[in-house]
Amino acid sequence: MIPQIETASLAEIKSFQEEKLRELLVYLKENSPYYRKLFDANNIAIENIQTLEDLSALPLTTKEDLQQHNDDFICVPRHDIIDYVTTSGTLGDPVTFALTDNDLERLAYNEAISFACVGITKEDVLQLTTTIDRRFMAGLAYFLGARKLGAGIIRVGAGIPELQWDSILKFKPTYLIAVPSFLLKLIEYAHNNGINLKTSGIKGAICIGEPLRNQDFSLNTLSQKIKESWDIELYSTYASTEMSTAFSECEAQQGGHHHPELIITEILDDTNTPVAPGEVGELTITTLGIEAMPLLRFKTGDIVIAHTAPCSCGRNTMRLGPVVGRKKQMIKYKGTTLYPPALHNILNAFSDVENFVIELSHNSIGTDEICIKIGTKTPTEALLKSIKDHFRAKLRVSPTIEYLNIEDIRNIQFPKLSRKPVLIIDKRP
Known part of the structure; x- marks a missing residue:
């Protein structure tokens, strides 16, 4: 056909x-x-x-x-x-x-x-x-x-x-x-x-x-x-x-x-x-x-x-x-141009990462900041270091990463009227 x-x-x-x-x-x-x-x-x-x-x-x-x-x-x-x-x-x-x-x-x-x-x-x-x-x-x-x-x-x-x-x-x-x-x-x-x-x-x-x-x-x-x-x-x-x-x-x-x-x-x-x-x-x-x-x-x-x-x-x-x-989600981070799919691909490589949400914001001097909130059953320092090392190897930069309760991230990903998961929260003006 x-x-x-x-x-x-x-x-x-x-x-x-x-x-x-x-x-x-x-x-x-x-x-x-x-x-x-x-x-x-x-x-x-x-x-x-x-x-x-x-x-x-x-x-x-x-x-x-x-x-x-x-x-x-x-x-x-x-x-x-x-x-x-x-x-x-x-x-x-x-x-x-x-x-x-x-x-x-x-x-x-x-x-x-x-x-x-x-x-x-x-x-x-x-x-x-x-x-x-x-x-x-x-x-x-x-x-x-x-x-x-x-x-x-x-x-x-x-x-x-x-x-x-x-x-x-x-x-x-x-x-x-x-x-x-x-x-x-x-x-x-x-x-x-x-x-x-x-x-x-x-x-x-x-x-x-x-x-x-x-x-x-x-x-x-x-x-x-x-x-x-x-x-x-x-x-x-x-x-x-x-x-x-x-x-x-x-x-x-x-x-x-x-x-x-x-x-x-x-x-x-x-x-x-x-x-x-x-x-x-x-x-x-x-x-x-x-x-x-x-x-x-x-x-x-x-x-x-x-x-x-x-x-x-x-x-x-x-x-x-x-x-x-x-286009509106392009990130300029520490001299590197990034798009969220590149971040997703790295996070998906870790089986210990149950879910995540990426938060974009501006710092006090107006440049982009990335904070990745991760839900995992194994919130260890070793996992955190491994993820950051992987980011540096693949993208040459490592964003801020913090652990959050798996259920809390799930609630962020699926707000009340959501029809598909929300993986990016862009707080930049």
Whole structure:
């Protein structure tokens, strides 16, 4: 189930996207209060925007724009809105996104081709271990995508390893949809309760929320820990509410494939100029085929590398590597530039670290400070020294580390309205 456009030539893909871009601009001018004002204020004649290169003449859209003018992005009458979702609000107040019936169909299509990308067919059964409620788009997308693909889906929801295993043993799913670190909880429960992982019937896991790979696509520490105990395939998927689109790995596991029928991508540097091939930059997207709240040149805040070499799966689309980090979470610490995923990877290497949260702040002279709060059953000086030595060896710097009760950290990670674990608390102004 590879869409024809994804195996087309690069020239054909570009021509296709340019036609869709022109259609989008007309739609926005006619239906979007926000973009109509933006075009008028900047004297933009949309008929002059004909190619992907012309995108640079258009203003960028930010998360702050969405927060300040949320309702002005809606392009349809209220009675056409079928579903409301909100972003997680990691970097500010949550933003509301409205979806029409056609938007839900597009969401289902996106997830169906993403599942097919990793090799899932209608013969498979998926177990959903993330929430489908709480205005969360991802859980709904997974359900709709499995239904469109014709695969079965078991809606267990978040947490409760005992219930997850009850469903695995009873219904025999072949794939899990899960946050990678939760797979470690399932492994631990299986070991403690005499469950044979080798005969579980699980072939693989579609993983969200945490990185699985290093920038060279090798397995990171977290993935290695999972596969040491449970020999299943692990597939990365990257998405966001704003995009209503996923970048999912194929069976080659060399980055998340771009779906050109759903989204236009740019990778921009700090001056909002396209980066050179293979360079790090901020993913900026323009959504295609969305009715209620399409976005034009939206800066996602995610720092990524695009890969354009041919893929063995037959798709000719660009692939995104693992997210390097979020732009607003970049840390300048003792002369070294860091992103939280690098810290996560080091902490995940220690089996004695039960859980953790990273706190970012400014010191009295206004420079960045890092305090890592660790929960462990063995809070010894030897463990502390080992962790600090590992940080110095890998990153050349060692942050402040302190022990906290495991349950206290769990409460920090999962605040009352949380839909996914909070691993970063950024107190910087």
